[in-house]
Structure formats: structure tokens, C-alpha cells
Amino acid sequence: MNLLFRTGLALGLWTLALSAWAQGEERFSTWTFGAQKTQRGGPCDVYMFKSNDHAEKVVDNILRSAGMGFGKRNFQVVECPRTDNCYATIINGVRYIVYDNSFLKLVEDRTHTDWAAISIMAHEIGHHILGHTSDGMGSRPDKELQADYFSGFVVHNLGGSLEEAQIAIRVLQGEEGDASHPPRRDRLATIEKGWREADSFYPRLVKNSSSPTPPPAPEIVKNEPKPEPPKTETRTGCIDGNCDDGEGVYINRKTLERYEGEWQESRPHGFGIQFYANGKKKYEGEFANGKFDGNGTLWLSNGNIYTGDFKTGTVHGKGVLLYANGDRYMGEFRNGQRHGQGKYVYAGGRQEVVYYVNDARRKAE
Ligand SMILES: [Zn+2]
Structure with a gap:
């Protein structure tokens, strides 16, 4: 019906899962930060804003954590207010990550962690990096799982736990799959694979619980005054x-x-x-x-x-x-x-x- 090819049907699903909850909210989202209208013919129906600094940093960190530092970005990041979504798309040969900041905030509020929004952004970036947006075929279950794997890998390397890597899917995605999306349990399992793969390369430093306990301090027989504990003043x-x-x-x-x-x-x-x-x-x-x-x-x-x-x-x-x-x-x-x-x-x-x-x-x- 239009030129938009949305791999982010995944996020069509985000929207569905949220809609019962978020219905009507977009009407009230008034996003003005960094509101610079960019060129026409972009992915937004009405307004299109340059992505804000925070979003830019998130995107940079995602790319760096996947070993793709600055200069390797092959897409533009733009904000389309009131779209209640986040998706990867390609229009006239230009790759975009399109997001609605209010939507991502709602995701964060609903999951009580900003890892949810980061994992969604990583999933969408994964679609571009894996070449999914170039074939004009849209979402398919195998592509979704590949992007989920990428997302799990990235969240690990950014410091997120496995639970944090999975929480968006766990909370927002319905249990059943459909023609374009795999069922929730498959997506969770694939995120876990990506997370564990990253962990095998870059294992977390875990406190060694089996380290020998220090010998007990000698008992003080005399009733000597205990030294004052050092004041732990918070730096201000x-x-x-x-x-x-x-x-x-x-x-x-x-x-x-x-x-x-x-x-x-x-x-x-x-x-x-x-x-x-x-x-x-x-x-x-x-x-x-x-x-x-x-x-x-x-x-x-x-x-x-x-x-x-x-x-x-x-x-x-x-x-x-x-x-x-x-x-x-x-x-x-x-x-x-x-x-x-x-x-x-x-x-x-x-x-x-x-x-x-x-x-x-x-x-x-
Ligand atoms: Zn997807």
C-alpha cells in the first residue's frame, strides 16, 4: 500500500502487545526535544525528527559492543512521534531505524528497566546489520530469531543480564507466533543463545565464592578501645x-x-x-x-x-x-x-x- 517496507513488523507485534494497555496514549505524547524537521519523503507520515543525543549514544554503544565502531553505521536513526513503534526499514535505498521515543519510554516503564528499550533497538539494528532489510521480503521467523540472537549478544556486552536481555520479549510479546514471528519461547531461547555466545567470548567476572576465607582475627583479651571506623563520607x-x-x-x-x-x-x-x-x-x-x-x-x-x-x-x-x-x-x-x-x-x-x-x-x- 505504500513504499514502506517494515521489517519491524516485529514491532508491529510490540505495538499489538502494548495496545490494550497503551491505547490512546500516543495522542498525548508531545515530543519536542531536538525537534528539527528533516527531509520529506522519509519514513514518518507527519513529522520526522533527528534522533536525540541519548538515542544516538545508545545506537553507538550497540554497534561498538558488536565490534562495529564509529563509521560502520549503514543506517540513519530518526524519530517519528506517535508511531508507537520501533522498526528497521529501507526507503529509496536508505536504511532507517525509526523509533518513537514515547513508545520506548512506555516500554521502559512497563518493564521497569531501560534494558527493554535497548534490546528492542539492538534487535532492529540487527536486522540492518544482518542484511534483512535489503531483500524486500519483510519479517520472517528465521530473520526474527537472528535479530533476537544479535540482541542477546549485544545486551550481554553492554553489561545486561540474561533476564534483562529477555525482559522485553517476556513482557511484551504474546505466547503464540504467527507467519512472521516465532513463538515467545523460541525467541527467549534464541536471545539466551546469543547472550551465552557473548559470555563465552567475554565472560563476566564473577566473584570467586570458593576463595579461602581469611583466618579469624586473634581475640582481643584486653578491653581495648575499638578504633573508630573510618568515616565513609559520600563524596558530594x-x-x-x-x-x-x-x-x-x-x-x-x-x-x-x-x-x-x-x-x-x-x-x-x-x-x-x-x-x-x-x-x-x-x-x-x-x-x-x-x-x-x-x-x-x-x-x-x-x-x-x-x-x-x-x-x-x-x-x-x-x-x-x-x-x-x-x-x-x-x-x-x-x-x-x-x-x-x-x-x-x-x-x-x-x-x-x-x-x-x-x-x-x-x-x-
Ligand atoms: Zn524484528
């Missing part, structure tokens, strides 16, 4: 890189929260990740002048997760709020509160159109 401030202009890692002296990312004029600005003092992720996304601003995901301490728009440090715009109980609200926010129209979906699947004013529910029109 800028602990790595450049926290003025560039990329740096900074630990807040008071909150002990950690920020890793881009800086401008000594403030977080650009893409970054913030962690709670306990090491758990707090926010990942765009910053401006030291504040959450743009598109991002916020993991609240109460277990709720918000993905969407931020403005000057607070939730503002359109987004999805996933409650810890499995309910979710997809819609409009203002100054950190639900405000405007949205859709409320209960964990059981029932959904209704809702309308909020300053976080108070109003009857929908």
Missing part, C-alpha cells in the same frame, strides 16, 4: 566530568541525590538522569536551567510514575500518570496537578473520559 559536588558546561556527574550535598547528564552555565541543561539518594532512578529526561523541563519520566517515591511534559521543574502539559495500583491517567496536567481532559483507565481495563480542575474531578462534558 561535581564528582566526574564537567558540571559547568558539558557532561558531568554531581551529587547534591544536602539531598545526596545524584545527577548525571548535560550541563550549561553550571546547571543541568539538556538530557540527564537524576537518582534518589538510595540509588533508584528519580527522573530521566530533559532539563532546562537546572529544572525538569521538556519531556521526561518521573518516578515518584510513592510508586507512581509519570511520563510526559514538564515545565520549570513540575509536571505540566500532557502525559501519562501510572499509579502504583495499576490505574493510569492519560491527559492534561497543570502545575503538578491533573488539570484538563484525560482518560482514566482502571487496572482492570475499564476506562472513562475524565475532566479535572486543579486535581479535583469534574463531570465530563
